[in-house]
Amino acid sequence: MSMQAQSQRDLAAKALIKNDWPLVENNGLTLLFSPLLSEYKNLTHAFTTRLGGKSAEPINSFNLGKHWEGDDARADAVKNRQTLCRIFDLPFENLIVPHQVHSRNVAWITEHQDLPETDGAATVDSHFPILLQFADCVPVILFDRVTEAVCVVHAGWRGTAAGISSYAANMLASVLNSQTKNIVAAIGPAIGKCCYPTGLDVKAKLETTTSANSSDLINWKNDVPHPDLKAFNALQLYEAGVSEVDVCNRCTSCQSDIFYSHRQSGGKTGRQGALAAIKNKAQR
Ligand SMILES: [Zn+2]
Numbered sequence: 001m002s003m004q005a006q007s008q009r010d011l012a013a014k015a016l017i018k019n020d021w022p023l024v025e026n027n028g029l030t031l032l033f034s035p036l037l038s039e040y041k042n043l044t045h046a047f048t049t050r051l052g053g054k055s056a057e058p059i060n061s062f063n064l065g066k067h068w069e070g071d072d073a074r075a076d077a078v079k080n081r082q083t084l085c086r087i088f089d090l091p092f093e094n095l096i097v098p099h100q101v102h103s104r105n106v107a108w109i110t111e112h113q114d115l116p117e118t119d120g121a122a123t124v125d126s127h128f129p130i131l132l133q134f135a136d137c138v139p140v141i142l143f144d145r146v147t148e149a150v151c152v153v154h155a156g157w158r159g160t161a162a163g164i165s166s167y168a169a170n171m172l173a174s175v176l177n178s179q180t181k182n183i184v185a186a187i188g189p190a191i192g193k194c195c196y197p198t199g200l201d202v203k204a205k206l207e208t209t210t211s212a213n214s215s216d217l218i219n220w221k222n223d224v225p226h227p228d229l230k231a232f233n234a235l236q237l238y239e240a241g242v243s244e245v246d247v248c249n250r251c252t253s254c255q256s257d258i259f260y261s262h263r264q265s266g267g268k269t270g271r272q273g274a275l276a277a278i279k280n281k282a283q284r
Pocket of ligand 1: 192193195251
């Protein structure tokens with residue numbers, strides 16, 4: 001085997017590693033934190049679950065999405081976003097929440113703004129906490145240890161097939177003249193290959209995003225491919241030069257008592273969040 005083939009095989013094996021993230025009770029909510037990102041004291045981050053809050057069935061009980069019909073449901077989602085910001089001492093009025101559409105668009109934030117058709121947001125400015133929403137899709141938080149810039153990405157299969165994670169890593173590095181080796185990343189709870197049957201077309205598109213042999217990233221059951229979306233995003237990040245990726249081992253569909261799962265619920269469900277912000281001087 002050539003050295004290049006060997007190193008690509010090593011990257012694929014590395015991308016498949018998953019870690020235990022404990023559930024943490026915090027102010028009535030149940031949250032998850034990446035052990036890797038927790039090492040960086042100037043970064044605030046959290047992954048929410050469906051536990052906590054008072055959102056009504058079937059989006060019980062800590063829904064952050066405004067997608068659900070009805071003024072009460074939308075007001076409740078806003079209240080939950082406020083609660084989340086208050087817990088982490090973040091300015092809710094400046095919260096950046098992109099309108100996600102499964103694109104590869106990542107915005108660089110320097111002012112409070114509306115973000116149509118955007119699936120990632122990045123900033124180095126502590127005034128702008130960033131929140132994206134999920135129900136099976138893959139949440140990714142990237143942090144540049146040198147420039148202290150952060151990016152939050154929403155990667156479903158379409159975003160993953162479009163290479164949004166590697167795009168975000170390259171963007172985060174290039175805007176501030178940094179290098180991708182300065183970036184660490186966390187991949188939060190998402191649907192696992194245990195629960196994610198797809199078409200052959202989806203499998204083929206995912207495989208085009210990496211030059212490594214990604215056959216180990218596909219689980220086959222009854223001739224149906226079940227891709228490991230978390231691992232595809234981790235592999236993209238490693239290939240882009242990101243130094244370390246901490247991948248949560250929890251499957252949102254297997255654990256639909258803890259997480260919102262689009263697949264498990266038949267689409268009728270709420271949204272959990274991935275939140276990140278740079279700490280201001282007073283918080284450090
Ligand atoms: Zn599962």
